Amino acid sequence: MNSNSEIIIKAENVTKKFSGLVAVNNVSFSLKKNEVAGLIGANGAGKTTFFNILTGNLIPEGGKIFYKDQDITKLSPERRVALGIMRTFQLASTFDNLKVIDNLRLAYYKAHCPSSLSHTFFSRIDRIVSDKIDQSLTTFNLAKFAYRNTENISLGEKRILEIAMALITDPEVLLLDEPFAGLSEAEIDEVLAVLGEQTHKQTILIVEHKISKIRDLVERVGVMVEGEMIAAGKTDEVLNDPRVLKEYWHMVD
Ligand SMILES: Nc1ncnc2c1ncn2[C@@H]1O[C@H](COP(=O)(O)OP(=O)(O)OP(=O)(O)O)[C@@H](O)[C@H]1O
């Protein structure tokens, strides 16, 4: 096995412009299997644009995206999800009138047997699926809310439910754009604990404005400034990189 075979997703010299503005400028970045990585940068640095290029919501004008050596630069978001590249859709993915456990069941069935989405599908849940759901409720500390309507849990709990719903599909990669947005400090800690449980078990990329939130979680980090990836590598090394010290820290404090 060569070291390249461990790379799950790779961006190579990716560029995206919006009518003259270079939002992402010749960016290269890769994610290795079971690595938890971060992408940081100030407002407008190009993080979400780059994230959307990874998910397929935007197609770059230049450069390529590879998934395990397959060129997926022009694949639709749906095709990428089918390959195992999952993202959370903030607050759009939960059905608030359903119980927490039913949101998990729905996410599971959508991923594993889309054709069974009929009025009878809840009654056809077999033993394996209910074990899987129970395991997810336990892993993500959602068991105590399992039978509560989703509209009656907190925003932090909902964010955790969204992550649980994404992971119940057994994706290869989970992409999260600002998973802490709108959360209290206590809620951020809860989400961090849940993500920490996935370390070395799941490939995760977290887009976040401030490094302070994710510093203890991410093994590797990329820093974007004005569309460019100015440094990428092991977290401690990158945070001490002269260009990062000069161009990143003052922008986010
Ligand atoms: N659809 C679009 N049309 C035009 N310009 C856009 C579009 N999306 C983003 N931009 C511009 O591209 C640049 C990068 O934006 P992007 O949203 O990727 O930054 P970001 O790093 O995610 O910022 P934030 O931390 O605020 O989320 C910004 O100047 C933004 O105004």
Ligand SMILES: [Mg+2]
């Ligand atoms: Mg953004």
